[in-house]
Amino acid sequence: MSLQDVPGQQLPRLADFEVVRLIGDGNHGRFYLARPPARLGIGDEYVAVKIFAGECTEDDYRRGARELRAFAAVESPYLATVYDAVLEDSFLYAMEYFSLGSLASPARPLERSEILRALEHAARAVDALHEAGLAHGDIKPANVMLTDSGAKLSDLGLARVFNEGAAMTGMAPETSVEYVDPTLLLGDPPSRATDLWGLGATMHRSLSGAGLYGEIPKHQPLLAIRKVQSTPPAIDSSLTDGERAIVARCLAPLGERYETAGELADAIGMLRA
The missing domain is CATH 1.10.510.10 (Transferase(Phosphotransferase) domain 1)
Structure with missing residues (x-):
């Protein structure tokens, strides 16, 4: 994920998440920085929301949600936390936000x-x-x-x-x-x-x-x-x-x-x- 803002980017509506800005493009979709809805009951101020490109059928959603539930059920301190999956016109899911970036684009030079x-x-x-x-x-x-x-x-x-x-x-x-x-x-x-x-x-x-x-x-x-x-x-x-x-x-x-x-x-x- 890139942590760079994209000037002039129109922000989409993503379910009941309060979208703040575009984080960057990922495989087959985009990541947005957002504030989570109260219904999730999490203490994080921000989450990362990924929305997949293209339409998503009910069957697609069930398969995707099943995979995410299986991922979320694995106990490891080295796996990102997944909070939610939603089907609107497209499939989107929310996970914890990492302000330090990734190995591809770290927020600062790494030793x-x-x-x-x-x-x-x-x-x-x-x-x-x-x-x-x-x-x-x-x-x-x-x-x-x-x-x-x-x-x-x-x-x-x-x-x-x-x-x-x-x-x-x-x-x-x-x-x-x-x-x-x-x-x-x-x-x-x-x-x-x-x-x-x-x-x-x-x-x-x-x-x-x-x-x-x-x-x-x-x-x-x-x-x-x-x-x-x-x-x-x-x-x-x-x-x-x-x-x-x-x-x-x-x-x-x-x-x-x-x-x-x-x-x-x-x-x-x-x-x-």
């Missing part, structure tokens, strides 16, 4: 140790989801939200829920394809292994500032996907030996990656130590 801590926490969040039988499906720096004590993982990948049966090539914008396991582009479902790939790609970008595939064509999803499918991922030389080893294992062929995201989190923790 390397802070980046590693945020990555460790994201891996622990993914491990909790996996132990609950869920795959995140959309891991990237923009979904690793920063807190005073580290990070929380947000924005469960709901695009696949609203597009049952659709190929990943129809759901992954060019801004996210760098973090997508190539097997997903071939039609495989999100899994423990594909989330590990996403964590490795997120670690690589967050620590090096470089992509695994070099420059990816912007605003041209098919060309971006073609670039990823035809270019072997390359680990940037700015990473330390320990960081390179972790990223390489996340990107290894199926069966050679970490057994669990918890094991990955421990490896990142050892780097921090």
Whole structure:
């Protein structure tokens, strides 16, 4: 999420939330800063509300709400809190707001140790989801939200829920394809292994500032996907030996990656130590 205001942006009406401003664009929708309605009974002054682009059917809403309830039921201090889901013309949901931004756009420059801590926490969040039988499906720096004590993982990948049966090539914008396991582009479902790939790609970008595939064509999803499918991922030389080893294992062929995201989190923790 970007924490930049967009001048002149007309604010929409989002159920009974008091919309303050646009936070930024995410996959298949937009995030808004809003004040929560009293009916939610929460103490937070602000929440982040995501509204998905396009119309949403009753079936879409039921599937999306079911996924969010499952996400919200997982007990982990490293997962963002989801407060509400609403169906109007489109599907929207509210979660806690992170004023410090994300690994993609932090509110201030981060020390390397802070980046590693945020990555460790994201891996622990993914491990909790996996132990609950869920795959995140959309891991990237923009979904690793920063807190005073580290990070929380947000924005469960709901695009696949609203597009049952659709190929990943129809759901992954060019801004996210760098973090997508190539097997997903071939039609495989999100899994423990594909989330590990996403964590490795997120670690690589967050620590090096470089992509695994070099420059990816912007605003041209098919060309971006073609670039990823035809270019072997390359680990940037700015990473330390320990960081390179972790990223390489996340990107290894199926069966050679970490057994669990918890094991990955421990490896990142050892780097921090």
